[in-house]
Amino acid sequence: MKARVFITLKNGVLDPQGKAIHHALEALGFSGVNDVRAGKMIELDLADATSEADIEDMCRKLLANTVIENFRIERLESAA
Template sequence: MKARVHVMLKNGVLDPQGEAVRHALGAMGFDKVEGVRQGKVIDLELADGASEKDVADMCEKLLANTVIESYSIEMQG
């Protein structure tokens, strides 16, 4: 079984990396980009019997800083 976790900064939290990417894209001529939010994707290989709740617990305790980040989980077969 696999799980994919998407972690992003919450709305309203300054994203300096995203802003740097937006600026670089503008400098390269991609002037129609008005904003960029950068995040991370974490792929987990899970043992049989692991649940989405187990993955959520992992996110709450380690994978995401829930003060400033939100996360979503995709369970895959």
């Protein structure tokens, strides 16, 4: 089973990486960019028995820093 975890900074947390990307886009001449936020995506290839709760546990214990980050889990059921 495959699963994707999307990790984003919480609202209100400063995002210097996003700011740098924003400035770089403007320097390259792209107009109409209002805001940029940078996040992470982690693709997991898991045993089929892995439950949603297990994945959430991985996020809380390792993948995301829940003080400043939100995470969202997307399970991609493997074709049987």
